Amino acid sequence: MNLLIDSFISAIRLVVSMDAELDAIVGVSLKVSCTSTVLAGLIGVPLGFTIAFSEFVGKRMTITVLNTLLALPTVVIGLFVYAFISRRGIFGPFDLLYTQRAIIIGQAILIIPVVAAFTIAAISRIDERYRKTAMTLGANRLQTAWIVFREARFGIVAAIVAAFGRVISEIGISMMLGGNIKGFTRTMTTAMALEYDKGSFILAVALGIVLLGLSFGMNLLFHFFQGRVHSQ
Template structure:
């Protein structure tokens, strides 16, 4: 009933989650897709080290990220004067750090799977280096889109960073996952269950949208 009736508290919590998740995913894509693409098509010394580093970063615990960003944004931290701690901005910063390696690693994998003959053929036909790179990017677009969806799914279901950097303040930084944890601790399962259903619905909707776009593009 809470979901059907569009409870105000539920809607606000969902809004905070979407705001933080969308902005962090957008920033991670702006940083991660070009970096992953450059590493994927590049042939330079230390390339394999870069790939290994970002693959390792996939397993970076959220608690470590939370502590790192907390130490930087706390009053005694380097950026403490910004006053971002326990705000949505702090949560976005932490989540960008969390999912940027996902975008980079998945983009590298997507680009690396493209046959090198695409690039050589484009160059043979008179394409510039930039145009040849765009050919590879076009061929890898579906896998890169999947990387973006994976990053969004990771960040919208995240709880550790949101709790540590946002403080779970009602009306300001309470997300779906932190609210679910709080309601569970209180023994109140109605709101927690409603939020869980909304979270699943959002994840399903995003994946259905990806499938629709991929299907339309391949026609």
């Protein structure tokens, strides 16, 4: 029990004193994850919206594929992106590997399906009558789409919150594409893995506390927005 208690006390001390190393790691994590979430949102929301809102051959198949991609392991994406941006890959000359950009690219790929699939689900939950009402009031396709989007807004925000929750806690991509460089690409999860390897748990536990806190906050937000969806 000593191990746990000691680690926990030291960890709390680190969190409370806003330890510089801890702050740097949390800062990198937030910066990278926020950027990839925004990027995925900018791509995933319109993508999901377009799929949900248009009729085309293979629509069901597309949705099935998207739902499959939800379960895509981070290491698969890591490997895939690695092959492209490695010094021997086709994007090698850009020197992207082991940079924050590399993590952002990988994470965005990870969560674009999440955002898109959740957006589709959010849109399809919206009563067909909104679309019909907008049309009968004289709205064109874009204006009709806007009405449906407005009605689905909480669901879409929930999609983005869920996506953020996924990237802030993933490790495969951060480790494989970021390389865990101290002060540069060391994120909360890669730092925790490292501290575990080093056999010193204090920083790992402290990061765990921060990560849990963040995840808890994210879940609260998610349920808040989900609640708004259902209370309508």
